[in-house]
Amino acid sequence: MANLTGGRALVEMLHRHGINTLFGLPGYQSDHFFNALYDAQGTPSEIRVLQTRHEQGAAYMAHGYARATGRVGAFSVVPGPGMLNATAALSTGYATNAKMLCIAGQIPSSLIGRGFGFLHELPDSLAILRGVTKWAMRVEHATEIPDAVNEAFRQLNTGRPRPVALEVPMDVLGMKTEIALSDPPSSYAVQQPDPRAIQQAAELLGKASQPIILVGSGAEDAAAEVLALAEMLQAPVIANSSGKGILSNQHYLSFSGPGGHKLWAKADVALIVGTRAQQPLQQWGTGGLKIVRVDVDPVELRRIVSPTVGLVSDAKTALGALAAAVPAHNPSRPSRHGEMMTLKEEIDEAFSQVQPQYDYLRVIRSALPEDGIFVEDLTQVGYSSRYMMHNYAPRQHITSGYQGTLGHGFASALGVKVAFPDRPVLCVNGDGGFMYNVQELATAVQHQIGVVTIVFNDGAFGNVKRMQRDDHGGRVIGSDLHNPDFAAMAETFGATGVLINGPDDLGPALREAFARRGPTLIEIRVGEMAEPWRHILLPKVR
Secondary structure: OEEEEHHHHHHHHHHHOOOOEEEEOOOHHHHHHHHHHHHOOOOOOOOEEEEOOOHHHHHHHHHHHHHHHOOOEEEEEOOOHHHHHHHHHHHHHHHHOOOEEEEEEEOOHHHOOOOOOOOOOOOOHHHHHHHOOOEEEEOOOHHHHHHHHHHHHHHHHOOOOOOEEEEEEHHHHHOEEEEOOOOOOOOOOOOOOOHHHHHHHHHHHHHOOOEEEEEOHHHHHHHHHHHHHHHHHOOOEEEOHHHOOOOOOOOOOEEOHHHHHHHHOOOOEEEEEOOOOHHHHHHHOOOOOEEEEEEOOHHHHOOOOOOOEEEEOOHHHHHHHHHHHHHHOOOOOOOOHHHHHHHHHHHHHHHOOOOOHHHHHHHHHHHOOOOOEEEEOOOHHHHHHHHHOOOOOOOOEEOOHHHOOOOOHHHHHHHHHHHOOOOOEEEEEEHHHHHHHOOHHHHHHHOOOOOEEEEEEOOEOHHHHHHHHHHOOOOOOOOEOOOOOHHHHHHHHOOEEEEEOOHHHHHHHHHHHHHOOOOEEEEEEOOOOOOOHHHOOOOOOO
């Protein structure tokens, strides 16, 4: 037992769970928490505080930190408008299965729900948090803080990872009392797959003539097991967005969506691991296809179609068991290297017609070191990167998932760079999306967060404008933009701003930027780009 304020107990418990970085903004309802963060400086429990210029930026930084590391990204906001500003990022984390911890302040306990109009009061803020998280609770007394933090981390580290939230009223943070701190568990229970289902799945895969593997973010910690099974079965591995790099794109069996679409038509058994597989299952068709599905979330197994065999487990455990069981049913298979490389060349030729995205991404991949991390915002180059960009390891391609959150990219990239200060981090943005979090240039300069940011400036919400013109009879409205001189603006913040003309100039600019300390913004003024959707929205093939 220790005599502590609720705020100090919260800091101590966060430290015990491995939190060493917190993104956020201080404010009235969070004062006692930030007092405790101040008092912990210079002690073993110190947590680095990176203050941002907007709550949305703080939450996106926690998102980027979590997605790039697989660890918990923590942030703090005041209630009311502060918490509401963070909900877009929480919904993004929900879509991308990110381990985000939101610590939200709250008005005094005695005033909650009474409608007095207290500063930042909302009718039911906890209901809002529960709508964008896996789990959320309000702490009613300072002595509840250790158990509440432990439960938050249990939720983050078991089952399907998604954001969680703790709402702590200001009087609870300021309350000083005897509090029993506790240590986190040394490990969390792992769901073991059903042995009979493993044998059924192994027999299906081993006897398949054209097996295929689909992976998503749920397989990020199972790269070695994915590789072993892919080579054992000579099964191509298909990944889009968050699954990219689980099998390096340098491997002959690694493909993005367009390659997967061609292979899907001929497959007889599909192993789907840690991914919603929404597009293949709903749009490509499943007629005559046997499906083995691995997911830690039992609900996901049957959300769209029921699999032939379903395995409820984390990917590493289930695939390890499959890799041990498949050989008993698997014939010796000749390498498909030549066949797959021919398909890769065919697909790359088709990609090369999507210009200028293809040329920009080719230059980016050449300049970005192999351990570099690529963050895409919603822009023409970002869309195209989902199938054109090569990634060599898990967690090297950061997206907003199905949420499609315009403007997340720059702030998420800052969180990635905070997590990996010695690795190059590159973010691609459009002019529209970049302005959502442009103020975080100040955060990048203040904390010397050396993200390299490309802004493709076409003076419009380009994708919206194309749809208005092509799909809606030329009804162009609200999609043209007035922009600053982005490169010059970056300089006023204290960052390095560079204006270039096209792909030929991008390589040297990137290499200089990666060698530079501090943030760099590269502006490229562009015209209309080829529509990228022909390789993303693919038709039914079975």
